[in-house]
Amino acid sequence: MNYQVDQKGYYGRFGGAYIPEILHQCVGDLQQNYLKILESESFRKEYRDLLRDYAGRPSPLYLSRRLSEKYGCRIYLKREDLNHTGAHKINNTIGQILVAQRMGKTRIIAETGAGQHGVATATVCALMNLPCVVYMGKTDVERQQPNVKKMQMLGAEVIPVVSGNMTLKDATNEAIRDWCYHPADTFYIIGSTVGPHPYPDMVARLQSVISEEIKGQLQEKEGRDYPDYLIACVGGGSNAAGTVYHYLDDERVKIVLGEAGGEGILSGKSAATIQLGREGIIHGARTLVMQDADGQIEEPYSISAGLDYPGIGPMHAHLATVRRAQVLTVNDDEALEAAFELTRLEGIIPALESAHALGILPKMSFRPEDIVVLTVSGRGDKDMGSYIEALEVISVNKTV
Ligand SMILES: *Cc1c(COP(=O)(O)O)cnc(C)c1O
Secondary structure, three states: OOOOOOOOOEEOOEEOOOOOHHHHHHHHHHHHHHHHHHHOHHHHHHHHHHHHHHHOOOOOEEEOHHHHHHHOOEEEEEEHHHOHHHEOHHHHHHHHHHHHHHOOOOEEEEEEOOOHHHHHHHHHHHHHOOOEEEEEEHHHHHHOHHHHHHHHHOOOEEEEEOOOOOOHHHHHHHHHHHHHHOOOOEEEOOOOOOOOOOHHHHHHHHHOHHHHHHHHHHHHHHOOOOOOEEEEEOOOOHHHHHHHHHHOOOOOOEEEEEEEEEOOOOOOOOOOHHHHOEEEEEOOEEEEEOEOOOOOEOOOOOOOOOOOOOOOOHHHHHHHHOOOEEEEEEEHHHHHHHHHHHHHHHOOOEOHHHHHHHOOHHHOOOOOOOEEEEEEOEEOHHHHHHHHHHHHHHHHHHHO
16 A cells, blocks of 8 residues: 555545646646755755754653553653744754745745644744745634734734635635745745645655654664554644654554544544545645535634634545544544643643644553654644633532
8 A cells, every 4th residue: 555645646546736737837837846955965964953953853752650540551742842943843844945046035924723833933033034924814813812923923924814704725826826926936835735736745755754763762762663653733734744744654653543522522622634534625735624515615613723724634534544544533522631631741731733643642542552742733833722721610610
């Protein structure tokens, strides 16, 4: 079984590049050149140096003693929360801006939902002195003010998008529209393993440093370079892709992914795309899409802004379909509980997205000798509003 992208940009029947005519040349150029660039000595050196000295890699692989005790196995946390800008996203934006420079592009655009990818993109644009425009749904602009202010402080122009539901899907549409107007000078830095080929593969490769490090770190700590389980959350799929990349062909390693159930998959308020989606095309790729009977894209919902996307990376649609990955749904309340548990047991406040990976643990049964590696994709600072609200609900319930 081949889990990697094929020549035409497909993972099984998912993927491809479904783009308007006007983008054929610039996407074609990227398809022709991205592997050459990623594999070149100059790229590799600059990328490695920045990951180490700027982003703070390698991120630690931490054996969580109390969490391991609770779940009866050996649980290692891959600490992407310790990266510069607070999540795994910086691995990808550093890589893509280096690709953009090598393609001769002089202007950067990006889409963002919660603002994490927008901040990571604005950060590398400041670093490289390139102009940056970030499209963000107006609803998200209003509820994610600290990230909007950060992007502006970093010198990016944040454009509020007022079409549709004014969230991530609409911001992505607007970014693609901008790209169509400026295909010659503009590079679109996509934030996850989504979009037309070669983006899913390029982003997966740029995040694959996560599993590359896990291999070396496990070898050192356990005397073998593979775990029994890899666990990660999936929004578009980039931290999960990075976590599993170098283990895809190693069938000894079980892959378990957590997607956002929202208020429950039957509630009508969910973002569980793999459970609920049907095949369709979104933002340039054939994949699973949450859509109604007429093929209209349905608005996803999750307490975690980084997971409420109505599509899913084509790689993950394929891994789930051929059952290389087991995909579990973690609802809002289960994620909140998991976030509080990690905080109390290990003194680590995770991002709400990462809490959807942690929420998998109570749904599994492990053997004591099992080695589990779980990626903590980001830190929880940005989610304190939701955590404070949850704490207030808990204390009100206690008083009653
Ligand atoms: C954006 C984000 C995610 C979801 O994106 P993926 O591409 O699925 O990884 C998960 N965790 C954090 C902390 C994020 O910022």
